[in-house]
Structures are given as structure tokens and as C-alpha cells.
Amino acid sequence: MPYSIVESCVKCHACSPACPNGAIYETTAHFMVDPKKCTECEGDYADPQCASICPIEGAILNGFSEVANPPGSLTGIPPEKLAEAMAEIQAR
Amino acid sequence: MELKVLDQPETGGGCSSGSCGSTDDQLSHLPDAIREKVHNHPCYSEEAHHHFARMHVAVAPACNIQCHYCNRKYDCANESRPGVVSELLTPDQAVKKTMAVAANIPQMTVLGIAGPGDPLANPERTFETFRQLSEKAPDIKLCVSTNGLALPAAVEELSKHNIDHVTITINTVDPEIGAKIYPWVFWNNRRIKGKKGAKILIEQQQKGLEMLTEKGILVKVNSVMIPGVNDDHLKEVSKIVKQKGAFLHNVMPLIAEAEHGTFYGVMGQRGPTHDELQVLQDACAGDMNMMRHCRQCRADAVGLLGEDRGEEFTMDKIEAMDIDYEAAMVKRAEVHAAIANELEQKNNQPNESLVTLSSIKKKDTRPVLMAVATTGGGVVNQHFGHATEFLIYEANTTDVRFISHRKVEDLYCSGGDTCGDGETVLQKIIKVLDGCEAVICSKIGYEPWSQLEEAGIMPNGEHAMEPIEEAVAAVYKEMIESGVLDEAESDAELVTA
Numbered sequence: 001m002p003y004s005i006v007e008s009c010v011k012c013h014a015c016s017p018a019c020p021n022g023a024i025y026e027t028t029a030h031f032m033v034d035p036k037k038c039t040e041c042e043g044d045y046a047d048p049q050c051a052s053i054c055p056i057e058g059a060i061l062n063g064f065s066e067v068a069n070p071p072g073s074l075t076g077i078p079p080e081k082l083a084e085a086m087a088e089i090q091a092r
Numbered sequence: 093m094e095l096k097v098l099d100q101p102e103t104g105g106g107c108s109s110g111s112c113g114s115t116d117d118q119l120s121h122l123p124d125a126i127r128e129k130v131h132n133h134p135c136y137s138e139e140a141h142h143h144f145a146r147m148h149v150a151v152a153p154a155c156n157i158q159c160h161y162c163n164r165k166y167d168c169a170n171e172s173r174p175g176v177v178s179e180l181l182t183p184d185q186a187v188k189k190t191m192a193v194a195a196n197i198p199q200m201t202v203l204g205i206a207g208p209g210d211p212l213a214n215p216e217r218t219f220e221t222f223r224q225l226s227e228k229a230p231d232i233k234l235c236v237s238t239n240g241l242a243l244p245a246a247v248e249e250l251s252k253h254n255i256d257h258v259t260i261t262i263n264t265v266d267p268e269i270g271a272k273i274y275p276w277v278f279w280n281n282r283r284i285k286g287k288k289g290a291k292i293l294i295e296q297q298q299k300g301l302e303m304l305t306e307k308g309i310l311v312k313v314n315s316v317m318i319p320g321v322n323d324d325h326l327k328e329v330s331k332i333v334k335q336k337g338a339f340l341h342n343v344m345p346l347i348a349e350a351e352h353g354t355f356y357g358v359m360g361q362r363g364p365t366h367d368e369l370q371v372l373q374d375a376c377a378g379d380m381n382m383m384r385h386c387r388q389c390r391a392d393a394v395g396l397l398g399e400d401r402g403e404e405f406t407m408d409k410i411e412a413m414d415i416d417y418e419a420a421m422v423k424r425a426e427v428h429a430a431i432a433n434e435l436e437q438k439n440n441q442p443n444e445s446l447v448t449l450s451s452i453k454k455k456d457t458r459p460v461l462m463a464v465a466t467t468g469g470g471v472v473n474q475h476f477g478h479a480t481e482f483l484i485y486e487a488n489t490t491d492v493r494f495i496s497h498r499k500v501e502d503l504y505c506s507g508g509d510t511c512g513d514g515e516t517v518l519q520k521i522i523k524v525l526d527g528c529e530a531v532i533c534s535k536i537g538y539e540p541w542s543q544l545e546e547a548g549i550m551p552n553g554e555h556a557m558e559p560i561e562e563a564v565a566a567v568y569k570e571m572i573e574s575g576v577l578d579e580a581e582s583d584a585e586l587v588t589a
Contacts, residue, residue, distance in 0.1 A: 010165050011180075012209060014154035017216070018281075045281045052283040055155060055164045074158060074276045077358050085350045085358045 001063025002038035003048055005031050009059045015050035024050060028057075107219065126339060129256050129310060132201050132428065135235060137558050142468045146202040147193050149186035150179065151217045156241050157277040157293060160355035161316060161346055164209075180208075183220035186409055191229055192410045193394055195420035197401070198427035200394075202233045208260075212242035215249070222253040231421055235259065237314070241277055241293050243300025244570050252308050258304055260297055260338075261314045263320050265292040265329055269460040272321050275355070305337030306536035312340040317364050317372055318356070319346070330376040345369050366404045366484075366527060370495055438470070438559075448565040452489050457572050459488035461495065463549075464560050465533035472563045476536035482525065485560065487568035492561045498524050522547045530571065532563050545550060550576075 002023075005015070009030035016024040016031060021044075023037035033050070040063060041048045051060045051068035057075065060068045078085040132144050155164065162585040181189060194200050203225060205211040222234055235257035236250070243260065250258065264270045270290025277289040284292060304311045313333045315326050322329075326374035330341050346363040348356035355361075364372070394402045465474035484495040500521050518540055525531060533548055534556035544551045550571070555563035571577050 012153045012155065012164055013214065014156075014209070014278075017154070018278075044528050047282055049281060052281070053154075053156070053278045055158055074275065075163075075355050076160070082353075082358055084351075089351050 001040070002033055003040060003050060003063065003068070004033050004035070004061045004065075005050070006059060006061060008056055012055065014053045014055065015060075018049040018053050020044040020049065022075055060071035101119045126310060127152075130339075132432070133235075133257065140468075142470045143195050143199060143435065144202070145200040145394075146204060147190065147200055148204045148206050149181055149190060149221065150208055151181050151183055151186045151221050152205055152207055152211040152214035153180050153209045154213045155207075155239075156213040156274050156279075157210070157239055157289075159239070160273055160361075161348060161357075163317075165353060177564045178275075179407060181407070183217050183224065185410075186221045187224045187228065189405055189407070189410050190225060190232065191417050191420075192231055192413050193405050194229060194424065195415045195417060196404075196413075197394075198420070198424040199431065200232070202220050202235060204237060206237040210239050210242070211236050212238045215242070215246060216579070219249055219253065222255065226254050229417060231424055233257070237261070238300075239293070240297030240300050241279065242296070244296055244303055247300065247303045247307060247309075250304075251309060251488065255309065256312045257312065259312045259314055259342075260301060261316070262297050262301075262329060263315050263318070264290075264325060265332055266293060266296055266297070266325060269322050269325055270294055273318065277498045279554045282569075298332075301336050301338060303335060311566040312337045312342060314342045314344060316346050317343050317369060319362060319364050319368065323364065323368070323372060326372060328377050341376060343369070343373050365499065366496065387505065419509075428528060448562065448569050449487075449492070450488060452569055452572060454572055455489045457489055457577055459486050460530070460568055460571060460577065461486050461528045462530040462532060462564050462567060463498070463528045464564065465531070466560060470534050471557055471559055473534050473557055476531065476533040476540055476551065476553075482528075482531070483560070484528065487564050492564045492568075500524055518543055522549065525549055530567050532560075532567055 005024070007030055011026065011030055013026075013031075016026070020041060021037045021039055023034045023039075024031055025034065026032075048062070048068070051062065054060050054069060055074060057069045057071050057073060058067050062068045071082070111359070130140075131141050133146075147489075155162075190203050205218050205221060218236065222236075223233060225232060234253060234255045236255060237259040238246075238261070240260045240262065243258075263273050267287045267290045270293060271287040274290050274293060276283050276285045277293050279292050283289075297306075299397045301311055301313070311333075315322070315329055317323055318327060326343060330343075330527075334340060346356060348354060348361050348363055350357045393400050394405055462485050464472060464485060465479040465482060466472055466475055467474050479500060481497050483497050486493050486495050490558070500517075521540075522544065525544075525547075528549055530552055531544060532552045532555055534553060536544075536551045536553050541551050552567050555566060558566075
């Protein structure tokens with residue numbers, strides 16, 4: 001089941017050279033995974049490379065359409081703390 | 093190598109005892125070969141930054157680590173801090189932009205690649221840019237700034253491209269502390285979190301530093317001062333990186349606001365106060381040369397330090413420009429020679445501030461911080477109301493030295509309704525000038541005058557067009573003679589206590 005990239009991608013380019021299959025390409029909106037080429041890095045690496053280098057939580061989905069890097073897992077910011085800060089900024 | 097201590101108020105006379113800002117004393121301990129490389133680099137010399145410009149091209153979007161002061165989602169045209177950028181360029185576009193800027197701003201001597209990610213995590217894009225520029229614009233110095241993770245692997249390639257300056261951001265040499273700054277690194281095809289990841293990063297940084305100095309490539313070390321995390325530890329970092337051959341250490345304040353969406357911003361980690369930063373910079377100065385004029389530029393900054401002319405050089409504008417670089421190089425050489433000549437003449441002049449300070453009789457008078465409004469050139473030449481930043485100088489009875497710059501307005505942000513909290517601009521400036529007892533500018537209006545005076549900051553518009561150090565020395569002498577420093581003594585102690 002191929003990985004995929006969704007619209008929260010910020011186009012930082014990190015995943016594309018990391019992909020052993022050349023499966024990642026750029027579009028105007030964000031980067032995309034070619035499902036025909038994606039192997040989940042099986043046989044090449046222990047971990048899927050795109051999901052291991054991507055800095056944006058939620059931007060990459062695994063083969064089961066689950067978020068590979070859930071909120072807080074990369075930044076260390078507890079999701080409730082982030083929501084609190086956002087609400088405070090909105091209120092200003 | 094014997095390093096000169098920056099602040100020795102009790103020994104020697106005047107400028108001989110420290111960095112005046114008007115001379116290259118900051119770099120005076122360096123061998124001639126290194127001075128030759130850095131004398132016209134605005135980021136390395138206090139003096140050069142008034143006269144020479146630099147630019148960054150944003151060709152390197154990917155990063156191989158996460159830092160708690162960085163948020164990869166952020167981009168705002170009103171913001172000015174590292175890692176933020178408006179327009180990502182391809183290497184071809186970056187080369188075009190660099191040559192267009194070099195032709196239009198002949199004072200531009202340095203092209204740096206600093207991000208918005210890590211240049212060495214984008215080796216193809218970074219080195220393609222350097223390759224083309226070494227060939228097409230040989231009169232531009234190239235430099236690169238990195239977190240160090242991919243540095244050892246890149247040293248060989250770096251040495252091929254005539255890159256004689258590399259900046260490594262080193263915030264710690266201790267994995268325990270590193271784990272509080274770097275949540276993860278991408279290493280050997282895995283994301284490695286916590287202390288283990290930090291340890292790898294630290295090892296690579298130190299190895300890269302050693303490899304570069306072995307090759308004769310100049311290394312500057314940047315450190316972000318994070319109160320309660322690495323502040324005390326940075327003194328040790330300073331010692332170690334100097335031992336390994338770094339020629340400059342730049343301690344910068346943490347920039348953290350909740351609206352940046354960074355870990356530190358959201359978690360309420362504060363940045364250092366002006367005072368804390370200065371104390372740490374002074375403490376590190378004994379071990380190694382410090383850089384105090386750093387403006388913490390954006391990854392796509394263009395122009396003199398403290399100004400950003402990036403808007404004049406967006407890709408659509410550059411496409412419309414027709415650049416004859418051969419002709420531009422001739423003009424650039426003329427401009428550079430004229431600046432070098434001007435600086436030489438200035439440095440050969442007897443330093444008037446020496447005379448002013450040596451005539452001070454009360455040698456036990458305490459030092460004073462002053463703010464100066466200038467648009468560059470090393471002279472007092474800006475109207476108070478036009479200043480977007482102030483240079484902070486300290487005067488004592490033997491010396492005038494440059495301490496730092498402070499930006500006006502909501503820190504690092506100049507727009508949007510979300511930033512303000514109802515203070516007037518003047519009130520904000522007064523806050524920015526905290527700790528200063530005088531502000532020297534070319535002119536100042538009546539209203540700010542009285543409010544500044546009320547806040548204990550004496551405005552002074554009587555030294556317009558004078559060299560900054562001379563003006564600061566003169567105002568200091570006036571303050572001593574008027575007795576204002578005797579009276580203010582007890583108040584000042586109360587404030588700092």
C-alpha cells in the first residue's frame with residue numbers, strides 16, 4: 001500500500017531526494033507520491049524515508065491512510081498547548 | 093594563538109584596550125591572511141558592515157534536523173528572522189538574482205546560502221549555485237551556514253568551490269542539553285529522537301569544525317542563547333570551539349513568539365534580555381572574539397546589515413533586468429577600491445575620542461550605555477523618528493565600544509494588527525532603549541524629546557555627521573561634567589537591582 005502526501009505539505013523538498021524509488025514529484029500545490037512507484041521503502045530501508053525526514057506533522061499518510069507523524073510527535077508541542085496558543089492569538 | 097581580551101578598562105589607553113567599532117580591533121588578533129579574507133565581509137567585521145552589503149539566496153529548502161526555535165511552516169513578508177523566506181529559488185534563478193544584485197548594489201561583496209532549511213541537506217542545489225557563481229561572478233565571496241549534521245561529508249566539496257567562510261550553528265556540546273533543543277535528526281536513513289539524535293549532531297558539528305580548520309577554511313560559530321537551557325553552558329562551548337580553530341563566536345538571542353508556532357514560542361520559553369545577552373557575550377569574549385553586530389538575517393536578505401532590499405529583486409523584476417556583468421565587475425572593483433581607500437584614511441586619522449576620554453579627570457566614573465541612530469558609514473546621520481534600529485555603545489573613561497544593535501517596533505515584525513498591544517510607537521522605542529541613558533541622533537522632534545527625557549534617556553542632536561565613537565565620547569564627557577552621572581548613580585543601581 002503506497003504512502004501519500006496531503007495538502008499540509010509545505011514543499012520543503014526534503015522527501016523527494018530521500019525516496020529510493022524516485023516516486024515523489026512536485027506539483028503546484030504540494031508534493032505527491034506516485035503510487036505505482038512507492039514500495040514503502042521495503043527492501044531498501046527499515047523506515048519509509050519520506051515519513052522519516054518530513055518535518056510537518058500530518059503531511060504524510062501511510063498505506064492505511066493513517067497519519068505517519070501525528071500531532072506533537074515531531075515538534076514536541078503537546079497538541080492541547082498548541083490549540084491554546086492558537087486560540088489566544090486569534091482572540092487578540 | 094594569543095587572543096585579545098575585549099574589555100580591559102583599567103589598563104592601556106583608549107582604543108588600544110578594546111574594540112572601538114571604528115577600527116577592526118575585533119579582528120586584530122587574526123593572522124594577516126585571515127584578516128585579508130574577512131576585512132570586507134559585512135558579517136565578520138564591525139567596520140565592514142557599515143560599508144559592504146551581503147545577500148542570501150534561498151535555494152535550500154530541505155532540512156535534516158528540527159530545532160525548537162524553528163517552524164518550517166512559517167513564512168511572512170513582515171518577519172525578519174533566520175529560516176524565514178518568501179521566495180524559493182532554483183540554482184539558475186539564484187545565480188541570476190545574485191548577479192542582478194551585484195550589478196545594482198556594487199557594495200555587495202558576499203553571497204551566502206543559509207536556508208531556509210540547511211544548505212548541506214540540499215547539496216545538489218547548494219553546490220550547483222556555488223559552481224555557477226564561482227565561474228560567472230568570481231568577484232563575489234561565497235559562504236555557507238549549516239547546522240553541521242551533513243558537514244563532514246561536504247567538506248571536500250566545499251573546499252573545491254572557493255568557499256572560505258563557513259558558519260556552523262553550535263548551541264551545545266552536551267547531548268543532555270541538546271535533547272532540549274533538537275527533538276530529532278535525520279541520520280543514516282532514520283529519524284533519531286532525543287539525546288541519541290543530539291549526540292550524533294554534536295559529534296558531526298565538532299568533526300566538521302576540525303576538518304574545515306584543517307583545510308584552512310574559516311569557521312564562525314553561531315550560538316542561540318536560550319535562557320535556562322544553554323546560557324551558562326555557552327561559555328564552555330566558546331572555549332571548545334576556539335580550541336578547535338573557530339575564529340569568531342557569535343552569541344545571538346533566542347527569538348521566540350507564540351505566533352511563530354515554534355516549540356519555544358508556544359511553550360513560553362523566553363529570550364534573553366539585552367542585559368543577559370551582553371553579560372554572556374562579555375563572559376565569552378575573554379575566551380574568544382565575539383560578534384555583536386549580527387542582525388540575524390532572513391534566509392533571503394539583500395543589502396547592508398539591518399536593511400532588506402529583497403523587494404527590489406523579486407524574480408519577476410530580475411527577469412526584466414538586462415545585466416552586463418563584465419561592465420558591472422569593473423564598476424564594482426572601483427566602488428570596492430573607493431571604500432577601502434575611505435576606510436584606510438579614516439583608520440589613519442588620530443582618534444579624537446581618545447583625546448576626549450583622556451581629558452576626563454574623574455576616572456572612577458561608571459560606564460554608560462547610549463543609543464545611536466545611523467544609516468551607516470560610521471557616523472551619526474539619522475533622524476530619531478526615522479530609525480528602525482539603534483546601535484548601542486558603551487562609554488567608559490578609557491574606551492567606547494560597540495555593544496549591540498536593537499530593533500525598533502514589534503520585535504522582528506512590522507505589520508499586522510495581531511502584533512500590537514496598544515502602545516504608541518514612542519513607548520515601544522523607549523522600551524527598546526531600556527538601560528540607555530542617552531540617544532544620539534542627527535535630529536529629534538520636540539514631543540519625543542520630552543518623553544525620552546522623562547524616561548531618563550537624554551536625547552542629543554548636537555553631533556550630527558560626526559563619527560559615532562567621537563560623538564559617544566563627547567556626550568559621555570558632557571554627562572560627567574554636568575554631574576548627571578553622580579546624581580543618577582543611585583537610581584541606576586535601583587533599576588539594575
